[in-house]
Amino acid sequence: MKHRILAFGKPALGYAKEGIALYEKRLKPYAPTKIEYLRDCPEPKRTIRHLEASKGTLRIVLDERGESPTSAQFAKRLEKWQLNAHREITYLIGAADGHTDALRVEADMIWALSPLTLQHELALVVLLEQLYRAHTILRGEPYHR
Amino acid sequence: MKHRILAFGKPALGYAKEGIALYEKRLKPYAPTKIEYLRDCPEPKRTIRHLEASKGTLRIVLDERGESPTSAQFAKRLEKWQLNAHREITYLIGAADGHTDALRVEADMIWALSPLTLQHELALVVLLEQLYRAHTILRGEPYHR
Numbered sequence: 442m443k444h445r446i447l448a449f450g451k452p453a454l455g456y457a458k459e460g461i462a463l464y465e466k467r468l469k470p471y472a473p474t475k476i477e478y479l480r481d482c483p484e485p486k487r488t489i490r491h492l493e494a495s496k497g498t499l500r501i502v503l504d505e506r507g508e509s510p511t512s513a514q515f516a517k518r519l520e521k522w523q524l525n526a527h528r529e530i531t532y533l534i535g536a537a538d539g540h541t542d543a544l545r546v547e548a549d550m551i552w553a554l555s556p557l558t559l560q561h562e563l564a565l566v567v568l569l570e571q572l573y574r575a576h577t578i579l580r581g582e583p584y585h586r
Numbered sequence: 587m588k589h590r591i592l593a594f595g596k597p598a599l600g601y602a603k604e605g606i607a608l609y610e611k612r613l614k615p616y617a618p619t620k621i622e623y624l625r626d627c628p629e630p631k632r633t634i635r636h637l638e639a640s641k642g643t644l645r646i647v648l649d650e651r652g653e654s655p656t657s658a659q660f661a662k663r664l665e666k667w668q669l670n671a672h673r674e675i676t677y678l679i680g681a682a683d684g685h686t687d688a689l690r691v692e693a694d695m696i697w698a699l700s701p702l703t704l705q706h707e708l709a710l711v712v713l714l715e716q717l718y719r720a721h722t723i724l725r726g727e728p729y730h731r
Binding site for chain 1: 710
């Protein structure tokens with residue numbers, strides 16, 4: 442199983458870059474994880490790009506107006522997708538003003554990491570930490586702090 | 587109004603240290619924010635230390651089994667506390683295994699930043715980002731990305 446994360450614009454905050462690199466590295470032994478930074482563009486182009494880039498994969502849209510599983514619940518869902526032979530999951534991170542309805546209806550899951558509005562680079566760190574956490578949960582391994 | 591954050595153990599992850607420093611600096615013009623790292627110790631000593639260190643202040647306990655306001659709702663609450671002349675808010679961050687009931691009953695608010703289990707240094711970054719965000723919301727200022 443592979444994770445592919447699509448975000449608009451490269452992270453500018455030093456701490457976020459560092460956090461992203463850390464969890465990317467930690468995820469390596471569990472599942473290859475690739476982050477692709479798309480060049481930002483106005484709607485509806487942004488939605489079209491997101492849809493094209495995630496075609497044929499299981500599509501998770503990160504959006505405040507989504508469901509909010511616990512870490513254990515998300516891990517369970519990941520396991521189910523693995524068993525159902527989903528080989529690639531694409532995570533779509535919006536720009537600051539969120540996602541369009543046209544994108545939301547095409548999602549296999551809409552995931553609100555928190556009811557809080559998180560700076561989107563920070564959200565990227567939280568997402569990666571959760572993917573790493575989910576894999577350690579599924580392997581029954583201790584979480585490396 | 588002052589924010590005081592009490593955590594056990596200094597952050598070890600580089601990115602978290604950097605993120606904490608960034609939002610501490612950004613908070614400066616809005617409200618002095620101080621983070622105190624207590625030496626970790628076993629329960630019930632940990633609870634006693636947390637209670638003593640936060641005596642006489644408005645006490646917010648960060649805990650997964652708490653309420654989850656949005657950023658705007660939290661900002662509103664902060665405003666109310668300011669109007670009610672609360673001069674100091676203390677935020678209590680637990681160690682990895684959470685807080686005791688003895689501490690929870692003494693809380694003015696129990697705050698779950700997310701239904702996800704966040705690595706506790708990452709939770710500290712999220713908390714600081716939210717305090718910064720709340721102050722910009724209350725001042726009607728644009729959020730500095």
